[in-house]
Amino acid sequence: MVADSLPPAPDTVTDAHDGLPDSGPVLTTARFTLRPLRSTDAEAIHRLVNDWGVVRMLSRLPFPYPRQLTDEWIASTATQMQDGRAWHFAIIDRESGPERLLGCLGIRIEAATRSGDLGYWVGRSFWNGGVAGEAARRLAHWALANLEIERLTAQVATDNPASASVLRRIGFREIGVGKQPFLARGGEHPVLMFEARHGDLFSPAEPAGTAITAPPVVPGPVRRRTVLVAACALVDSNGRVLLARRPEGKAMAGLWEFPGGKIEADETPEMALVRELREELGIDISEACLAPFAFASHAYEDFHLLMPLYVCRRWKGMPVAHEGQTLAWVTSEALDSYSMPDADKPLVPLLRDFL
Numbered sequence: 001m002v003a004d005s006l007p008p009a010p011d012t013v014t015d016a017h018d019g020l021p022d023s024g025p026v027l028t029t030a031r032f033t034l035r036p037l038r039s040t041d042a043e044a045i046h047r048l049v050n051d052w053g054v055v056r057m058l059s060r061l062p063f064p065y066p067r068q069l070t071d072e073w074i075a076s077t078a079t080q081m082q083d084g085r086a087w088h089f090a091i092i093d094r095e096s097g098p099e100r101l102l103g104c105l106g107i108r109i110e111a112a113t114r115s116g117d118l119g120y121w122v123g124r125s126f127w128n129g130g131v132a133g134e135a136a137r138r139l140a141h142w143a144l145a146n147l148e149i150e151r152l153t154a155q156v157a158t159d160n161p162a163s164a165s166v167l168r169r170i171g172f173r174e175i176g177v178g179k180q181p182f183l184a185r186g187g188e189h190p191v192l193m194f195e196a197r198h199g200d201l202f203s204p205a206e207p208a209g210t211a212i213t214a215p216p217v218v219p220g221p222v223r224r225r226t227v228l229v230a231a232c233a234l235v236d237s238n239g240r241v242l243l244a245r246r247p248e249g250k251a252m253a254g255l256w257e258f259p260g261g262k263i264e265a266d267e268t269p270e271m272a273l274v275r276e277l278r279e280e281l282g283i284d285i286s287e288a289c290l291a292p293f294a295f296a297s298h299a300y301e302d303f304h305l306l307m308p309l310y311v312c313r314r315w316k317g318m319p320v321a322h323e324g325q326t327l328a329w330v331t332s333e334a335l336d337s338y339s340m341p342d343a344d345k346p347l348v349p350l351l352r353d354f355l
C-alpha cells in the first residue's frame, strides 16, 4: 500500500455526483483486469479498506472508514477521470469466476510538474500474492505511455517495507525521506519518497548484487545491424517543434520523437521522409523544403541507429496523428520536459539553440 492511496479523506471529496464511470480505460495483466470503479464496487471496497492493517498505511483515510465516503469517492472518480485530474481503477481478479475485487489503485496528475502520483492498496486477504506489483507495474507503464506526464512519484510509510519493495521491483527509485499526515494515525509519519521515469520502468532491471565472483570477461566489439531512419523537426510559424509520442505496443512506448521512419532500400532519406510524413501525419512536404540539420548515431541494445534529422518549415495540410501517436507542438524552452529516446538526446540542445 502506498501512502497517498485511495479513497481520499472526507475533505477531499468535493465533486461527488450520481453518475457512474461507464467508460474509461480498461487495462489487463496476466491475472487481473484494471477497470474504472462502479457504484456496485462500494460494498467490497468498504469491506476491504475498513481494516486497520490497510488504513494505517494510507494517508488520507480516517478509521473507522464510513461506508458513505466510499460511495462519494467512487462517484468522484468519474469526474476526476473526465477532467484528467486522476485515473482510478479497481483491481479485478479474472481467475476467480464471479468478479472479485482485490484492491484499488490510481494516479493523481500534477499538471504543473508533468508528473503523476501513484497510490494503491490491496485487501488483507490478498496480500503476499504479488497483486500490488502486477497491477501497479501495468498502471505505471500505461501512464507513462499515455498520460501527459514524464515522471511518476509515490510515497510509502517507513513501516511499510512490503510496499517499498513492490515499488523497487517495478523500477521506482528511492529519492529521499519526508513526512506526511496520516489521518487514521492522527499525525505526521515519516515516508520514503520514490520516483520513476521512462528509463527506470522500461529498461531491464539491474541485477540485485554487484559482487563479481567470476574473472572479468573482456568484451569484444559488439556487432549490431545499422538501421537507417530519417526524422524531421517540423517547425511552425511560432518556432514550435512537432513531437510525436510513440503509442503503447511499440518499443519505447511513451517517448516523444521526431516524426519519420525507416529508409527503405530503394529510397533516399528525403524520399523516405516525404512518404513517412504523408503516412503518419497526412501532410505533404517537398524535398526542397527539407534542410539537413544534424544526425544521431546511437547504439541501442539490439541495433545501431543512424538517423539524419532534417528541419522543415513549410508543408501542406494540418498534421493529424494517423498511427495512434499523440502529437504536441513544443516550444524550445519546453523541449527538455519531454522524454525522448536516448538517440535524440544530443539533438535537443542543438535544436534549442537553432530555434
Ligand SMILES: Nc1nc2c([nH]c(=O)n2[C@@H]2O[C@H](COP(=O)(O)OP(=O)(O)OP(=O)(O)O)[C@@H](O)[C@H]2O)c(=O)[nH]1
Binding pocket: 229, 230, 231, 250, 251, 252, 256, 257, 258, 259, 260, 261, 262, 305, 307, 341, 342, 343, 344
Ligand atoms: N521517427 C523517429 N524514430 C526514432 C527517433 N529516435 C529514435 O531512436 N528512433 C527509432 O528509430 C526507429 C524508427 O523506425 P520506425 O518509426 O520505422 O519504426 P517503429 O518502431 O516506429 O515501427 P515499425 O518498425 O513497426 O514501423 C525506431 O526504433 C525508433 O525508436 C526519432 O526521433 N524519430
